[in-house]
Amino acid sequence: MNVKCERCGCEDLKYFVQIRGVYQCRRCIQYQGYEGSVLYYDDPVEYEMNYELTDAQKECSKKICELSRNKDVLVHAICGAGKTELVLESIQYAIEHKQKVGIAVARRQVVLQLYERLSKIFNSIKVTRVCEGFTDDCEGHLIICTTHQLFRFHQMFDLLIIDEPDAFPYSSDKTLQGFAKNSVKGHTIYLTATPSDDLLKRVKIKEIEEVRLFRRPHNHDLVIPVCKVIPLYGQFVYLKYWLDKFDESCLIFVPSIKIGNQLSTYLGIPFVYAGYEKLDEFITMFKNNVGSRLICTTVLERGVTFENVQVAVVHTNHPVFNLASLIQISGRVGRSMNYPSGRVLFLCTERKAEVSLCIDLQIQANA
Numbered sequence: 001m002n003v004k005c006e007r008c009g010c011e012d013l014k015y016f017v018q019i020r021g022v023y024q025c026r027r028c029i030q031y032q033g034y035e036g037s038v039l040y041y042d043d044p045v046e047y048e049m050n051y052e053l054t055d056a057q058k059e060c061s062k063k064i065c066e067l068s069r070n071k072d073v074l075v076h077a078i079c080g081a082g083k084t085e086l087v088l089e090s091i092q093y094a095i096e097h098k099q100k101v102g103i104a105v106a107r108r109q110v111v112l113q114l115y116e117r118l119s120k121i122f123n124s125i126k127v128t129r130v131c132e133g134f135t136d137d138c139e140g141h142l143i144i145c146t147t148h149q150l151f152r153f154h155q156m157f158d159l160l161i162i163d164e165p166d167a168f169p170y171s172s173d174k175t176l177q178g179f180a181k182n183s184v185k186g187h188t189i190y191l192t193a194t195p196s197d198d199l200l201k202r203v204k205i206k207e208i209e210e211v212r213l214f215r216r217p218h219n220h221d222l223v224i225p226v227c228k229v230i231p232l233y234g235q236f237v238y239l240k241y242w243l244d245k246f247d248e249s250c251l252i253f254v255p256s257i258k259i260g261n262q263l264s265t266y267l268g269i270p271f272v273y274a275g276y277e278k279l280d281e282f283i284t285m286f287k288n289n290v291g292s293r294l295i296c297t298t299v300l301e302r303g304v305t306f307e308n309v310q311v312a313v314v315h316t317n318h319p320v321f322n323l324a325s326l327i328q329i330s331g332r333v334g335r336s337m338n339y340p341s342g343r344v345l346f347l348c349t350e351r352k353a354e355v356s357l358c359i360d361l362q363i364q365a366n367a
């Protein structure tokens, strides 16, 4: 017997139960709520930015806009290249051509940030955020939502932009991926610095187009990480000495809460992780205080931008730091025009393949 869930696309019989003769999917049953909708806009859509795109950005933006009319597009751009700026033209074009547009991101915090930015840029249309805490109004000319909320937009989007499809939890959650697939009737644009093997394979067989941008707007090289091989507790000592050498702010990434707490006690520096109640408060404090230091888990590996930050990773061998997360972590550094360079330190008990690959890819992107 064949069954297929209309919401999440599940075809695995073990998830289905029969209720009054009708098969129901249990894989996505926890996602409940009313359907959202995208409104048409009749006037020309203007967008306003307080800075100009670089020539390279303009060229990519134009290509993406043209290609996405007929095909799915992978926008492969290094961290800090300005991914959002690259799709504004496509959004404008689509809305003006009576198409329904949505942007989906993995994390709620990024939805809220993107909403702040895009409602200023597209100030004549109704931009709507849909995520935990904001689900009362799911109607707008442009929807920005978490991938968790895509179940509300069944066969809705002519253009869906998925920001960082390689980010947790979307990257490993078949239900969320199913929602995304089901919400699109037209084409998808994937924005990422670290495309999955699957996306790259689809590029190779010409199923989707790839547009690359390997240069940041300030045109400086990416910072190449420095790798030191030291036993774990020796890493603490080394880090203390390393931090004494500069006055700029620094994020120190750890693979687990246990190591985070130990290091926090040793260095006397605060430690934050996903679910920590004062997370937002500490992020704001870190942003506002030049020269501050913060220990964190991968919760800060992407999405949040800091003006002038250095990074260190403790126990880089740990499996939680895969290639994508190492690239994202190094990508925190040198993003701003005022501070285009900085320091990236990987501390390992032994040098693993992902560390070498990450360093090689950064060097290649600079070439």
Ligand SMILES: [Zn+2]
Pocket (backbone or CB within 6 Å): 005, 006, 007, 008, 009, 010, 025, 026, 027, 028, 029
């Ligand atoms: Zn389902």
